[in-house]
Amino acid sequence: MAAKEYHEIVPGAGLILSWQLKGKKVLLVGGGPVAAGRLVNVKDADAHLTVICPSSGLCGEMKHRIYTENVVDVYHDRLFGGASELDAPEDGRRFDMVLTAIDDAELSRSICHMARARKIPVNVADVPPECDFYFGSLIRRGPLQVMVSTGGKGPKIASQTRRVIERALPENIDNAIERVGKLRAKLREVAPEQKQGPKRMRWMIDVCEKWSLDQLSDMTDDDMEEILKGWKKGTVPTYRQVRGIKWKIIPFIALPTAKQINKSLFGTCPVVGAISPWLSGVLGATAGAAVASAFFVLRSQTRHSLMSVP
Numbered sequence: 001m002a003a004k005e006y007h008e009i010v011p012g013a014g015l016i017l018s019w020q021l022k023g024k025k026v027l028l029v030g031g032g033p034v035a036a037g038r039l040v041n042v043k044d045a046d047a048h049l050t051v052i053c054p055s056s057g058l059c060g061e062m063k064h065r066i067y068t069e070n071v072v073d074v075y076h077d078r079l080f081g082g083a084s085e086l087d088a089p090e091d092g093r094r095f096d097m098v099l100t101a102i103d104d105a106e107l108s109r110s111i112c113h114m115a116r117a118r119k120i121p122v123n124v125a126d127v128p129p130e131c132d133f134y135f136g137s138l139i140r141r142g143p144l145q146v147m148v149s150t151g152g153k154g155p156k157i158a159s160q161t162r163r164v165i166e167r168a169l170p171e172n173i174d175n176a177i178e179r180v181g182k183l184r185a186k187l188r189e190v191a192p193e194q195k196q197g198p199k200r201m202r203w204m205i206d207v208c209e210k211w212s213l214d215q216l217s218d219m220t221d222d223d224m225e226e227i228l229k230g231w232k233k234g235t236v237p238t239y240r241q242v243r244g245i246k247w248k249i250i251p252f253i254a255l256p257t258a259k260q261i262n263k264s265l266f267g268t269c270p271v272v273g274a275i276s277p278w279l280s281g282v283l284g285a286t287a288g289a290a291v292a293s294a295f296f297v298l299r300s301q302t303r304h305s306l307m308s309v310p
């Protein structure tokens with residue numbers, strides 16, 4: 001009975017975290033396409049990046065990142081030079097992460113050992129036993145990040161799963177998250193005390209439940225001020241309460257513009273190039289009614305004259 005109340009522990013997975021690399025030092029050995037992918041991942045995370053690779057071995061993307069974009073903080077145009085690379089980095093600060101993406105299995109293994117001996121987490125692309133962590137298949141939409149991992153069982157399937165998730169994500173999710181982030185920051189200004197934590201959290205949950213993603217993504221700074229007025233009362237106004245009813249839709253439906261009337265009555269059908277179907281419909285109906293009434297008049301007159309035949 002009790003066992004069902006708690007989440008079942010299923011061993012064998014990796015721990016998926018969002019590693020905060022801002023300002024931390026990362027060493028990347030290699031300069032091929034895999035290294036280029038690693039570079040994007042760690043620079044997206046604001047890491048301080050050192051690359052070691054002879055310029056003759058750099059792929060196009062790596063050259064672009066190093067020489068055009070200048071996103072590599074320290075570049076060494078040479079082969080990896082041994083343990084001293086880890087012990088005596090240029091600024092004396094030890095590396096927080098070591099990545100290798102080279103086509104030399106022997107050297108990869110030795111770099112892995114060097115890093116582990118110094119308690120620096122290491123990833124050797126393509127060699128799971130030499131990885132303290134795996135990379136995953138990633139989605140990035142502004143502040144939103146999704147990582148798919150198969151724990152090394154099927155990287156291609158991780159990539160395919162990522163595509164399925166990508167297609168399922170709402171268009172405006174990144175903007176909605178940005179807006180909610182801003183509202184949370186404003187709430188912290190209004191209610192900064194630690195002891196208000198539970199109430200703050202409950203209130204933010206209510207905002208996210210009462211406002212749809214579309215509405216959140218549409219939330220302006222003025223709207224935020226309105227919503228925050230509910231904080232003291234412990235309420236969350238709805239989108240409609242904040243914005244009021246949208247009247248602009250009503251005159252549009254009730255009162256078409258002169259241009260619209262003109263076009264629908266006297267415009268030319270874009271498909272057959274003939275007179276507007278509206279106008280031809282009206283003319284057709286009028287003509288039909290005229291013919292029908294003439295027919296009935298004639299018929300009744302004929303009947304009348306027949307009936308009047310003695």
Ligand SMILES: C[C@@]1(CC(=O)O)c2cc3[nH]c(cc4nc(cc5[nH]c(cc(n2)[C@H]1CCC(=O)O)[C@@](C)(CC(=O)O)[C@@H]5CCC(=O)O)C(CC(=O)O)=C4CCC(=O)O)c(CCC(=O)O)c3CC(=O)O
Pocket residue numbers: 037123124125126127128131133134135136137138148149150151152153154155156158159162
């Ligand atoms: C363990 C891990 C360690 C690590 O590198 O961190 C690892 C290991 C290995 N990859 C291999 C092969 C391929 N890897 C990919 C693609 C990706 N591989 C990635 C991660 C990982 N790869 C980690 C586990 C992630 C997980 O499972 O969740 C992704 C998700 C992220 C990234 O690398 O950035 C990225 C997709 C990004 C995207 O598209 O979104 C493709 C497909 C392709 O290239 O299109 C193939 C060919 C198809 C195939 O083999 O399945 C081989 C076999 C080599 C051989 O057979 O010789 C090994 C070694 C082994 O399995 O022993």
Ligand SMILES: NC(=O)C1=CN([C@@H]2O[C@H](COP(=O)(O)OP(=O)(O)OC[C@H]3O[C@@H](n4cnc5c(N)ncnc54)[C@H](O)[C@@H]3O)[C@@H](O)[C@H]2O)C=CC1
Pocket residue numbers: 029030031032033034035052053054056057058059078079080101102103104107125126155
């Ligand atoms: N995990 C993954 O998603 C994948 C991993 N791989 C593996 O990743 C590794 C790298 O692949 P690619 O990027 O295609 O590289 P690549 O084979 O195109 O090039 C290797 C790079 O390493 C550099 N290099 C070689 N020896 C070096 C040394 N002593 N010091 C510094 N740099 C050195 C070369 O100059 C070159 O830039 C390979 O082992 C490959 O099998 C490949 C495909 C997918």
